[in-house]
Amino acid sequence: MPKSKSAKGAKGAGKKDAAPKKKSSNWDRIQELEKELSSMQYNKRTQHHYGLVRAKIAELKKKEEARSAKGPATTGYSVRKSGDATVILVGFPSSGKSSLLNVITNANSPVGAYEFTTLSVIPGLLEHKGAKIQILDVPGIVQGAASGKGRGREVLSVLQNADMALILVDTLRPNALKVILNEINDAHLRINKVKPDVRIRKKAKGGISIGKTVRLDLLADETIRSVCKEMRINNADILIRSEIGVDDLIDVIESNKVYIPGLTVLNKIDLVDDTRLEEIKQEVRPDICISAPQKINTDKLKELIFNRLDFIRIYCKEVGKKADMEVPLIMRRGSTIRDMCNKLHKDFVAKFRFARVWGPSAKFPGQLLMLNHVITDGDVVQIHLK
Template sequence: MTTAQKIKDIEDEMAKTQKNKATEYHLGQLKAKLAKLRRELINPPGGGGGGPGIGFDVARTGVASVGFVGFPSVGKSTLMSKLTGTHSEAASYEFTTLTTVPGTMMYNGARLQILDLPGIIQGAKDGKGRGKQVIAVARTCNLIYIVLDVLKPLNDLAILQNELEGFGIRLNKKPPNIIVKKKETGGIAITNTVPLTKIDAQEIKAVLSEYRMTSCSVTIHEPDCTIEDFIDVVEGNRMYVPCIYVLNKIDAISIEELDLLYKIPNSVPISSATWLNIDELMEETWDRLELVRVYTKPKGRAPDFTMPVVLRRGRSNVGNFCDAIHKEIKKQFKYAMVYGKSAKHAAGQKVGLDHILEDEDIITLFKR
């Protein structure tokens, strides 16, 4: 039996099983089994299906990457070509794009890599078409655009989300605040600092037994966490990626229809053909990438506002700033003066390598 068939069997059994006190343990086991099988699909035990396939992965440039995921002919290549100036073939027939086509664009002083990807179809995560390679590239991006054609059913969005979820990608979600620690002995201890509304001890134990984890402590700080969140933590290979739903081809619909589209959270309606609303798309892109621009101010001179050093949130301390300029700089570092949002005083703050910089800060380095 193939992995995909085993998955189908478990999904069928879950659909048949009513959720109640008596079946909780069984359902927990089934969900854990499902997660393990899905991992096999991403990373087959024999190797081979793991990372992006040959020709699919491309050299990474720029400070952040945006990957385009969507069904065929929704306008991904049209958008990518116009944004970057790099030609990616666009045509009215499906599967025009057959591999990753990279381009770059500058925005707010940051170089962004834009990855145009082949169209995927339902079942991609289970091995249909080149979907697995496409999703494997998307997994490594800092932002995903799910591109949709507004002339097609909006339910396509749910299908695509499901494809990415099945490949261990979590869209617009933070990692659940749950800590699982393996121990030598002592059995299973579950503590929670928030009320558990959607998960219970039986389910947790079923999952742990499925993973052969007989002794461990589980601490749950995540409000309303589900058994799926818990499995994500136990599995540990999830990618939490921000996502914008790009609703393309609005040139072909009425204003009334457009008003309805605006109600969909995390979405930006655009037309890549007639270049409508691209400004909003880029502003949203900038916000979601959480980039930090830092301007350098040579001692005794005015800051250079033309060329920021761009860092990513979470990797934006003074040490990261030094590394972004030159790997030797940290060795000579004595202290830095920082001006802007991260500084305690308007007149600036003297800081060390651990100080975390904020967007549009100004910095002067002092060497030993």
Template sequence: MEKLQYIKKFGESYMDIAEEIRRIEEELKKTPYNKATQKHIARLKAKLAKLREKAQSRSGGGGGKGYAVKKSGDATAAFVGFPSVGKSTLLNKLTNANSEVGAYAFTTLTIVPGVLEYKGAKIQLLDAPGIIVGASSGKGRGTEVLSAVRSADLILLTVDIYTLEHLPVIERELYNVGIRLDQKPPDVKIKVKDRGGINVTSTVPLTKIDKDTIEAILNEYRIHNADVVIREDISVEQFIDVVAGNRVYIPSLVVVNKIDLADEEYLKYIEERLKEFGKDYVLVSGNKEINLDLLKEKIYNKLGFIKIYLKPQGKKPDFDEPLIMRKGATVKDVCEKLHRDFVKNFRYALVWGKSVKYPGQRVGLDHKLEDEDILTIVIKRS
């Protein structure tokens, strides 16, 4: 009986949140943007962001059974799209996975992992269940799917030649669960204080947001005393992202499947539409295995891999089997990948290559490595 009452209360609470989201969305549509309304609009957007986070947590956005996948390999890329666009076929052709394929919607009911081995890198590919409109609000277990792909290093926005109109829909659903595609975190620092009010410092002219709007957003998040330092011309939405603090920034690649069903003229039309969308893309056919090597190359390049050649002390570098890392990797990242005790017992490292001023330069754990650097790690001996 208590469980039934809890479920009833839980459901009512979620419905209340969904209704409030709809109400604010309608108010935003009806409110004209001008100098007099910009502060009010910013408050509404901040409220909307908070409500969406609540809705995700109430609808199981933390991930459900079968949706938690342990990351493995050198990086992870996830196919995300509507049902029946061929995500499972692509996964099966690119990896060692066995994702069920069918000519009907919702064949994939859990997230299926596979491993693509390419140019020495092991890339984990995920086939996520198809999402639908409203997925970010919990429809079709959408929040569980979308939350599970938040940890991916690359999002593969997957459509077929007849469903290009799904691309902005997928992007919007991802946006609503805090996934920012092809963006970098805004260069903004917020230091909350006990007193002193809101102090805003900007190193660049702000054309999309002003101090009053910044204060309004912070107050909506119950922050009344803080030092804010802004180093780029940010928008209201970007500032809300910084305050919310739970956004992830992931690169994307558009994958258009089933090109074997189109003639040359229609493919040209598709490419024109994709150029308007403004994202990097690749046209493929999973069934006919067309352009799959190009897709592998694009995935590899988008993930920003670099090769690090390890050189044991007193020996030659191993040029045959480089260590595959991501761009921006540090010596510490390499140590953590090689052995869990390497960081604890680290003394120093020697580097030859583009990241240092002279060959064999001695560096610490925080040193950033470049592609094709040669690295020697010196550890304490027990």
């Protein structure tokens, strides 16, 4: 996936199809401002103005979202989360989402040569190496879900609960990627990005004070102050510990962003010759190239999804019994024994006495460990309760 400079997140947004005419004046203003941004270079000299425009857009979008959330709720998007992780499948109509869902999961979704075959969220279950991965085909997203067109709120809630985004682009429309990334961005998701290390502590008076442990060439203190003001923070202590741009700052202030991994998948590779495929790969920079119906690389894709979700396998050993090495408990890298207890049973943390661990994370077999211990792939864990 192309790593766009953080400051350019909104690029191209102004080129989006104009929203239906009867929108609020907020919406008109957003479009105007986005147009202004798209024609602006981000550099030392412009960053102040750029920041202000971005902050204004953020504020207006917040208002618009609040407005659209007041509309009648639809039930089409209430999908219960299940399994070890939820992956959202995002792509243009006819990019092959249903075909892919049918190949890698147990779903039986209608495949059609027509656009908009998929009308609501379709879940499928992918089972791989003991992990149960829920994959959701969410068609609404590329139709302006984030900007409050129609079912915005429901689509957003599905997206924000996802653990990963699988972006499907087909060889016939490689430029879909930009549009999709834009929509995802608008839906408050940040794909393959590390959450900026910035702390903002609001206070009653004293203005804005800024502390930094890094050099910020493209974000002057003056810009930080103006952006804060624009977003109604007048007094705060700000501590910045990672190299951020103005977009990151706005993300931190809004504090509603979800940082998840993503995979870019290029589908329909059977429809182009090698030369054209190379050209498209240069443009899209996919993580993997597939053909869903012909099952080219679809097994590899399963493995890629498993790995990108940072899964680890933990084997549970009941007291007095041998460990169950058949069915692992799937956890995420960095999980602790507490996380594991929470996943097993709601009472386990309260009743916890200690755990014994055999395997890579233990210093010696059967080491006695407590809730904060970080477990690793292949550990065998025995939990002792009160």
